[in-house]
Amino acid sequence: MSDPTPTDAPAPTDAPGLADASVIDAITAWMPTTRWYPLKGQQVDVRLESSYDLGDAAILLLRAGDTLLQVPVAWRDEPGGSPIAQLGGRWLVDATNDADAVQSLIDVATGRHAVNGLDGDATADPGPAGAIKVITGEQSNTSIIGGDGSWIAKVFRVVAPGDNPDVVVTGALTRAGCDRIPHLLASVRAGWPAGDAFVTGDLLAVSEFVSGGEDAWELFRQHALATLRGEAVGEAPDARALGEAVAIVHRDLAEAMGTVQADEADTLRFITGLEQRMAWARQEAASVLGDLQDELQAAADRLRDVRQLGELQQVHGDLHLGQVLRGADGRWLLLDFEGEPLRPMHERMVREPRLRDVVGMLRSFDYAAGSALQEMPGVDGAAAGDWVVQRRTEFLAGYADAAGPVDETDPVFVALLLDKALYEVVYELRNRPTWVSVPLEAVRALLAAG
Ligand SMILES: Nc1ncnc2c1ncn2[C@@H]1O[C@H](COP(=O)(O)OP(=O)(O)O)[C@@H](O)[C@H]1O
Numbered sequence: 001m002s003d004p005t006p007t008d009a010p011a012p013t014d015a016p017g018l019a020d021a022s023v024i025d026a027i028t029a030w031m032p033t034t035r036w037y038p039l040k041g042q043q044v045d046v047r048l049e050s051s052y053d054l055g056d057a058a059i060l061l062l063r064a065g066d067t068l069l070q071v072p073v074a075w076r077d078e079p080g081g082s083p084i085a086q087l088g089g090r091w092l093v094d095a096t097n098d099a100d101a102v103q104s105l106i107d108v109a110t111g112r113h114a115v116n117g118l119d120g121d122a123t124a125d126p127g128p129a130g131a132i133k134v135i136t137g138e139q140s141n142t143s144i145i146g147g148d149g150s151w152i153a154k155v156f157r158v159v160a161p162g163d164n165p166d167v168v169v170t171g172a173l174t175r176a177g178c179d180r181i182p183h184l185l186a187s188v189r190a191g192w193p194a195g196d197a198f199v200t201g202d203l204l205a206v207s208e209f210v211s212g213g214e215d216a217w218e219l220f221r222q223h224a225l226a227t228l229r230g231e232a233v234g235e236a237p238d239a240r241a242l243g244e245a246v247a248i249v250h251r252d253l254a255e256a257m258g259t260v261q262a263d264e265a266d267t268l269r270f271i272t273g274l275e276q277r278m279a280w281a282r283q284e285a286a287s288v289l290g291d292l293q294d295e296l297q298a299a300a301d302r303l304r305d306v307r308q309l310g311e312l313q314q315v316h317g318d319l320h321l322g323q324v325l326r327g328a329d330g331r332w333l334l335l336d337f338e339g340e341p342l343r344p345m346h347e348r349m350v351r352e353p354r355l356r357d358v359v360g361m362l363r364s365f366d367y368a369a370g371s372a373l374q375e376m377p378g379v380d381g382a383a384a385g386d387w388v389v390q391r392r393t394e395f396l397a398g399y400a401d402a403a404g405p406v407d408e409t410d411p412v413f414v415a416l417l418l419d420k421a422l423y424e425v426v427y428e429l430r431n432r433p434t435w436v437s438v439p440l441e442a443v444r445a446l447l448a449a450g
């Protein structure tokens with residue numbers, strides 16, 4: 001795919017009227033009401049950085065504080081399913097919930113519709129959008145199901161210059177024929193001026209939709225709930241096969257994108273990165289980590305025990321049960337290679353130990369039981385602990401079948417587990433404060449275990 005640089009594409013044109021202060025003010029007031037808005041509770045100035053005229057809709061890139069947000073909008077006579085505001089007698093609507101506008105986005109992705117400043121790339125034609133359905137779950141982005149349920153288009157809400165791994169990594173796995181992911185069909189990249197430079201970044205990824213896919217988070221959580229209720233539960237979802245699926249994706253990622261043996265500089269960079277993340281978490285989550293400062297300092301000191309990182313490669317980066325579907329054939333499929341939404345984009349394609357994903361999944365079993373316990377405060381926590389240990393053992397056995405054993409005493413494993421739990425504390429404080437006790441309990445337990 002060629003970058004939409006000034007040499008091969010003129011600068012983006014402003015969509016008529018959309019740069020008006022009244023429009024920006026209306027969007028500024030509306031964004032915090034959405035699930036995807038990442039700056040809830042923060043006072044930030046919002047200004048238009050760039051816009052792309054799709055004809056019957058437009059994509060706006062809005063600078064909100066330091067964050068660049070993508071807001072596709074359209075003017076309509078009716079409010080439709082997702083109105084933003086009524087201005088000058090017309091409705092400004094969220095274009096992700098408007099079938100015609102979504103069709104325009106797909107046409108840009110396939111190259112059927114040329115738009116200044118946007119560049120589409122399609123490995124397969126997703127076909128017409130038809131009736132669309134916007135996913136309403138817990139999401140950092142906005143995903144739209146179209147093409148009669150054959151594809152799902154993800155509008156990246158936070159946009160950054162450079163490659164979005166959800167396009168680049170999923171694309172590499174698709175080309176490699178990996179059968180444990182939904183394949184990438186098409187994508188859209190934008191160019192915009194940034195100071196004296198002209199930068200590009202990904203806006204949209206269209207992938208095969210897994211029809212009849214079951215959410216692994218719901219499957220495991222329901223099983224944990226039933227177990228804690230003491231109900232006669234059937235077999236648990238197959239955590240062993242899940243471990244194997246993760247190992248297969250790791251193998252395919254290594255083949256498609258290469259590996260490197262970590263040297264001393266890599267190890268130092270890794271330790272420094274974890275130290276900085278720990279300092280960030282201690283600052284961001286000071287309100288709940290206040291009484292753990294000594295233990296956290298001791299854990300930070302222990303990071304220096306990390307000597308051997310082993311092989312590094314592209315990993316998923318934010319693997320948890322919500323990123324996994326069970327397909328109609330029972331096979332586990334991994335989704336969403338975008339990495340952690342709270343991590344700067346340029347850090348998300350750094351080669352890492354595969355253990356990063358292994359601990360992500362282990363934390364998720366703990367979450368499934370923890371959230372089940374939250375629903376049943378009177379229940380004995382030991383049963384939840386047993387449930388987690390079983391899933392964890394099965395998962396690690398499946399991973400070992402395909403990739404070799406995981407050493408749970410490895411300082412890299414221990415450090416990554418704590419790193420993930422601390423990240424989750426910050427994530428929950430910002431997004432779901434009532435959940436914060438789930439990762440916080442894990443942080444306490446990990447620190448106590450030393
Ligand atoms: N290819 C797909 N097929 C079916 N459902 C999907 C697919 N991709 C995503 N989903 C559903 O959409 C949800 C959100 O997608 P995800 O890529 O994780 O978004 P985000 O990055 O915004 O969190 C997933 O949890 C899953 O339920």
Ligand SMILES: O=P(O)(O)O[C@H]1O[C@H](CO)[C@@H](O[C@H]2O[C@H](CO)[C@@H](O)[C@H](O)[C@H]2O)[C@H](O)[C@H]1O
Pocket residue numbers: 138139140217318320321322336339340341342360363364365367368424427
């Ligand atoms: O799916 P995203 O890429 O948006 O990931 C973010 O949100 C996740 C929650 O939706 C969050 O995951 C945490 O909660 C999950 C349960 O909802 C749990 O299974 C995960 O283990 C836990 O980390 C993820 O951390 C965050 O980056």
